[in-house]
Structure formats: C-alpha cells, structure tokens
Amino acid sequence: xxxxxxxxxxxxxxxxxxxxxxxxxxxxxxxxxxxxxxxxxxxxxxxxxxxxxxxxxxxxxxxxxxxxxxxxxxxxxxxxxxxxxxxxxxxxxxxxxxxxxxxxxxxxxxxxxxxxxxxxxxxxxxxxxxxxxxxxxxxxxxxxxxxxxxxxxxxxxxxxxxxxxxxxxxxxxxxxxxxxxxxxxxxxxxxxxxxxxxxxxxxxxxxxxxxxxxxxxxxxxxxxxxxxxxxxxxxxxxxxxxxxxxxxxxxxxxxx
Amino acid sequence: xxxxxxxxxxxxxxxxxxxxxxxxxxxxxxxxxxxxxxxxxxxxxxxxxxxxxxxxxxxxxxxxxxxxxxxxxxxxxxxxxxxxxxxxxxxxxxxxxxxxxxxxxxxxxxxxxxxxxxxxxxxxxxxxxxxxxxxxxxxxxxxxxxxxxxxxxxxxxxxxxxxxxxxxxxxxxxxxxxxxxxxxxxxxxxxxxxx
Numbered sequence: 001x002x003x004x005x006x007x008x009x010x011x012x013x014x015x016x017x018x019x020x021x022x023x024x025x026x027x028x029x030x031x032x033x034x035x036x037x038x039x040x041x042x043x044x045x046x047x048x049x050x051x052x053x054x055x056x057x058x059x060x061x062x063x064x065x066x067x068x069x070x071x072x073x074x075x076x077x078x079x080x081x082x083x084x085x086x087x088x089x090x091x092x093x094x095x096x097x098x099x100x101x102x103x104x105x106x107x108x109x110x111x112x113x114x115x116x117x118x119x120x121x122x123x124x125x126x127x128x129x130x131x132x133x134x135x136x137x138x139x140x141x142x143x144x145x146x147x148x149x150x151x152x153x154x155x156x157x158x159x160x161x162x163x164x165x166x167x168x169x170x171x172x173x174x175x176x177x178x179x180x181x182x183x184x185x186x187x188x189x190x191x192x193x194x195x196x197x198x199x200x201x202x203x204x205x206x207x208x209x210x211x212x213x214x215x216x217x218x219x220x221x222x223x224x225x226x227x228x229x230x231x232x233x234x235x236x237x238x239x240x241x242x243x244x245x246x247x248x249x250x251x252x253x254x255x256x
Numbered sequence: 257x258x259x260x261x262x263x264x265x266x267x268x269x270x271x272x273x274x275x276x277x278x279x280x281x282x283x284x285x286x287x288x289x290x291x292x293x294x295x296x297x298x299x300x301x302x303x304x305x306x307x308x309x310x311x312x313x314x315x316x317x318x319x320x321x322x323x324x325x326x327x328x329x330x331x332x333x334x335x336x337x338x339x340x341x342x343x344x345x346x347x348x349x350x351x352x353x354x355x356x357x358x359x360x361x362x363x364x365x366x367x368x369x370x371x372x373x374x375x376x377x378x379x380x381x382x383x384x385x386x387x388x389x390x391x392x393x394x395x396x397x398x399x400x401x402x403x404x405x406x407x408x409x410x411x412x413x414x415x416x417x418x419x420x421x422x423x424x425x426x427x428x429x430x431x432x433x434x435x436x437x438x439x440x441x442x443x444x445x446x447x448x449x450x451x
Contacts, residue, residue: 012292012303028300035298036305043313048322055360057328059335065328072325100313119292122306123300187293 012187014117035122038114042103042134050099071099075240082244086251092249093133098124098240105186105232109225116185117235120179127179130243138250146253153254178242185235189228196221420445 016031018021053068059068075095079087100238101117108115138146150167151160175205199217203210292298421441428436 009292014292014295014298025304030301030304032305033298033301035302036309039309040303043309043316046313047321048323050317052322054321054328057324059332060330061328061445069325069329072322073329078358092314092322095322095345096310096317099317100310116302116306119302121302125303125306126310183293248410 008198011114011190011194014119029256031068034114035116035119039104039109039116040108041179042116045103045107046099049103078237078241079244082241083248083251087244087247089139089244090133090247094240097130097243098128098236101164101182101234101239102236103128105236106229108186109228109232115190117182118190120183123183124175126239127175127182130178130246131175134246134250138248138253141251142253146250149249149253150181151224167186173247176217178239182235182239185231191229192224194223196224415443417445417449420449 005053014033014035017037020032022029041074049064050068050071053064054067056062058065072095075098076088076091079091083090104115104117107113108118135146138149142148150164150165152167152169155163196217200214200221203214203217206212258434421438421444425436425441426439428434428441
C-alpha cells in the first residue's frame with residue numbers, strides 16, 4: 001500500500017502546467033512549469049506585499065506599511081553593517097534576492113505548492129549571479145589589484161604558496177556553499193514533512209494500537225512546520241548577509 | 257482510536273485517489289527516478305523562468321517599490337528632525353524669555369529699593385532740618401526768658417535794698433527820734449548785705 005502513496009520526492013517534480021501550451025525554443029523545452037508558476041507567484045506576492053503595504057505611504061504607518069518598512073530597513077541595515085555605505089549601491093539587488101528567496105521559501109510551505117528554492121539549479125544560478133557580480137565589482141573598482149584578495153595581510157612570505165591556494169579555493173567554493181546551503185535546507189525540510197505525513201497515513205490505517213501512534217508523527221509535522229517557517233526566513237537572511245559580506249570584500253578589499 | 261479506525265476507510269480512499277496521479281506522473285513523464293533536482297532536462301526551463309522572474313522582480317523593486325519606501329522613510333526622518341528642531345528653538349525662546357523676565361524682575365527690585373532709600377533719606381534730612389530749626393528757636397526763647405528773669409531778679413534785689421534802707425531809717429527814727437540820712441542808711445544796708 002505504501003507504494004500507492006506518492007513518495008517524499010514527488011513534491012519536487014517539475015512538470016509543465018497542464019492548462020498552458022508547451023513552449024519550446026530551439027529544441028529546448030522552456031514550458032511554463034509548476035516551478036515557473038511558483039516563482040511568478042513569489043514575484044507577485046513580494047510586489048503585492050510591498051506595493052499594497054506602501055499604498056497609503058502614510059507618515060504614521062499602519063500594520064502592513066510597518067511590515068513593509070521593517071523588511072526594507074532590516075535588509076538596509078544588514079547591507080549597511082556588512083558592506084558599508086558604498087554597499088548600499090547594491091541594496092536593490094540584495095533586497096530582491098532576499099525577498100525572492102524568502103517568498104519562494106514561505107510559499108513552498110503551503111500544501112500542494114512547489115518550492116523553487118529546493119532546486120539546486122535555481123539556488124546555484126542565484127549564487128553564481130552573486131559570485132559574478134562580486135568579481136565584476138572587484139575588477140571594476142580595483143582592477144588587477146582585486147586579486148590581492150587572495151593574499152591576506154600579515155602572512156610571512158614563505159607561507160604564501162600554501163595560503164594563496166587555500167584562499168582561492170575558499171573563494172571559488174563560495175557560490176557552491178551559498179547555493180547548497182539554501183537548497184539542502186529546503187530539500188531536507190520538505191522531505192521530512194512528507195516522511196512524517198507518510199507515517200501518519202500508514203500508522204493511521206494500520207489499525208489497532210498503531211493507529212493511536214499516528215498522533216506522534218502528527219505532532220512532529222506541527223513542530224517541523226514551525227521549524228520550517230524559521231528556516232525559510234533564516235535561509236533568506238543568510239543568503240542576503242553572505243551576499244553583503246562578499247560584496248564588502250569586493251568593495252573594500254582589505255580594509256575590513 | 258475509534259475515530260481513527262472509523263476514518264481509516266476515508267484515508268484509504270484518499271490514498272487510492274492520489275495513487276493513479278502519482279503513477280501517471282511517474283510513468284507518463286518517463287524516466288524520473290532519483291532526485292527530481294538532478295533531472296537535467298528541466299534545467300533550461302528553470303533557468304529561463306528564473307531569469308524572467310528575477311529580472312521582473314528586480315525591476316519592480318528597484319524602480320517602483322524601493323524609491324517609494326525610501327521616499328516615505330526620508331519624509332518621516334526629515335519631518336521628525338524638523339519637529340525636533342522646532343521644539344528646540346521654542347525651548348530656546350522660552351529660556352530666553354525666562355531670563356529676560358528674571359532680569360526685568362531683578363532690575364525692578366533694585367530700582368524699587370533705590371527709590372525707597374532715596375525717599376527715606378530725603379524725608380530724614382527734611383525732618384532733621386525742621387527739628388533743628390525748632391530746637392534753635394526753643395533755645396533762643398529759653399535764653400531770652402533766662403535774661404528776662406535775671407533782669408527782673410536784679411531789679412527786685414535793688415528794690416529790696418531801697419526798701420531795707422528806708423525801713424532801717426524809719427526804725428531808727430522811731431527808736432531814737434533821730435533822722436538818719438538816706439545815704440547813711442543805704443551804706444549800712446549795703447554793709448549788712450555784704451556780711
């Protein structure tokens with residue numbers, strides 16, 4: 001009977017939305033999928049939250065306006081603290097990243113929804129974009145001198161052959177750690193929820209004393225769902241903070 | 257437990273309902289074993305729609321939402337700063353007014369005291385002068401009275417001598433029958449008085 005129930009990974013399946021025509025470009029399937037749908041819902045959600053919140057643009061904010069402003073100031077302070085006043089040039093980018101990831105994560109917690117950020121290709125694309133922006137900003141501001149980022153100050157010369165490769169590797173692994181952290185958190189959380197749900201069904205239908213035991217995974221679902229709300233916000237924040245820190249490296253090089 | 261047992265047919269039904277869908281997804285959309293995240297054929301579509309969604313959101317936020325929020329925050333900040341500055345200047349004005357009030361009060365008090373002192377001094381000199389004049393007049397009157405008493409006393413004393421001389425002469429005449437010259441009687445009285 002377990003076989004009849006959808007597996008814990010089925011929620012991550014990408015499939016074209018049935019009510020839209022398939023779309024192909026140069027032999028590549030670019031159909032509008034459930035993943036695309038939930039990305040667009042996140043875009044609409046973010047925009048609606050902020051636009052409706054700021055619709056009155058009141059001097060003394062109401063509840064929704066306070067939330068919109070708090071979100072804005074939260075990220076603005078994060079960027080200012082980690083990347084300085086110059087880093088505020090990149091505030092729109094970091095704010096967009098934060099809001100997009102946050103809303104993808106949160107909407108992913110709705111039953112029957114889809115979590116775009118649970119796909120490594122999506123998080124890796126975002127992380128790679130951050131990585132490229134950091135390199136571009138560094139090269140534009142400091143030119144070839146940007147590569148002195150790999151030579152930490154105060155290191156004796158004979159250690160450099162060891163230190164520099166380590167620094168290069170750590171720099172290159174940034175987009176990987178940034179993307180895997182987000183993707184793995186989403187994947188693990190949603191899989192766990194699904195596994196608990198399966199326990200509830202299989203125990204509940206087992207009959208006898210086992211049916212009563214179904215209460216335990218049910219409580220587990222409640223707890224994990226609460227935890228996942230925390231993780232959804234935390235991971236979006238971590239993404240924004242790390243982006244700020246990486247940008248700070250590119251802007252200020254060794255001054256930090 | 258009874259409830260759960262009663263519900264179990266319903267749960268079974270739901271499970272049976274979803275099963276064909278899952279199977280259709282698994283078989284219909286061909287080789288989907290393993291992690292859906294590693295289904296490479298979905299990558300192009302994911303990236304394509306991610307780019308559209310992200311750029312769309314970036315444009316909306318960077319050009320519509322963020323300027324609006326920044327504007328509101330800036331307006332509020334300047335309004336608060338302006339109000340605080342107005343309050344500070346009002347307080348300053350109040351402080352200045354208080355200081356001016358204190359100064360005026362002090363000034364009036366000093367002036368009042370001075371005026372009082374002056375008036376008191378003027379009145380004192382006036383009364384002193386009047387008293388002096390009165391005293392002088394009294395002294396003069398006293399002196400004049402003394403002089404008159406002295407004159408009267410002298411006159412009286414000289415009258416006494418004359419009366420004594422005459423009386424003495426008369427007594428001598430009665431006793432002895434002799435007349436005494438007025439001059440002799442007079443010198444005898446003088447001699448007696450001198451004794």
